[in-house]
Amino acid sequence: xxxxxxxxxxKIIEKRQSVAFWCxxxxxxxxxxxxxxxxxxxxKLLIQFQNNGVVDDSQLPKDRFSAExxxxxxxxxxxxxxxxxxxxVYLCASSQGGFxxxxxxxxxxxxxxx
Amino acid sequence: GQNIDQPTEMTATEGAIVQINCTYQTSGFNGLFWYxxxxxxxxxxxxxxxxxxxxxxxxxxxxxxxSKGYSYLLLKELQMKxxxxxxxxxxxxxxxxxxxxxxxxxxxxxx
Numbered sequence: 001x002x003x004x005x006x007x008x009x010x011k012i013i014e015k016r017q018s019v020a021f022w023c024x025x026x027x028x029x030x031x032x033x034x035x036x037x038x039x040x041x042x043x044k045l046l047i048q049f050q051n052n053g054v055v056d057d058s059q060l061p062k063d064r065f066s067a068e069x070x071x072x073x074x075x076x077x078x079x080x081x082x083x084x085x086x087x088x089v090y091l092c093a094s095s096q097g098g099f100x101x102x103x104x105x106x107x108x109x110x111x112x113x114x
Numbered sequence: 115g116q117n118i119d120q121p122t123e124m125t126a127t128e129g130a131i132v133q134i135n136c137t138y139q140t141s142g143f144n145g146l147f148w149y150x151x152x153x154x155x156x157x158x159x160x161x162x163x164x165x166x167x168x169x170x171x172x173x174x175x176x177x178x179x180x181s182k183g184y185s186y187l188l189l190k191e192l193q194m195k196x197x198x199x200x201x202x203x204x205x206x207x208x209x210x211x212x213x214x215x216x217x218x219x220x221x222x223x224x225x
Binding site: 031033035040041042043044045048056091095099100101102103104105106107108 | 216
């Protein structure tokens with residue numbers, strides 16, 4: 001079974017530029033999550049989708065971050081404009097969508113904002 | 115609010131046993147997860163506890179006490195490859211089950 005796929009794996013941009021990340025969850029997984037992991041910290045949830053609907057985006061900085069999950073499968077996370085403090089690893093995870101289901105993480109996208 | 119505490123760093127010897135503690139104070143609780151994360155890699159699932167007690171999976175065991183807001187991860191027969199960060203995470207509250215993570219415990223295994 002294929003795992004969670006993410007691209008690109010690495011991205012370097014200058015502040016105020018825009019960037020987008022893509023995630024393809026495990027086949028059949030209804031729930032998809034985006035996390036931000038700053039160096040030396042645990043991952044922080046940004047947004048959770050159940051199929052193509054948003055369940056929780058309370059920690060998403062909506063003035064610059066946006067995410068969508070069209071058709072309830074793939075998802076994109078966008079930052080516009082980027083700030084220096086956005087430098088982090090952006091992790092996508094998916095789960096089957098039941099009660100207390102295990103989340104499986106993709107390899108992440110490492111973003112460096114200069 | 116959500117608060118999850120775990121030690122920043124621990125050192126142990128190859129072949130020995132180590133216990134990594136985690137305490138949590140969260141507004142909701144449905145379950146507690148442990149993940150392993152090697153440097154530069156994604157977190158990988160180790161175990162989870164929903165009810166009080168001990169869950170054993172090979173060399174790894176995890177314990178939960180909901181009344182005390184406390185969990186530990188026990189690693190036996192330590193191997194050099196166990197050098198990694200161990201993340202404690204809690205899920206809970208309504209229909210949203212995103213994980214709230216601690217900062218992670220960096221475990222160093224010495225020969």
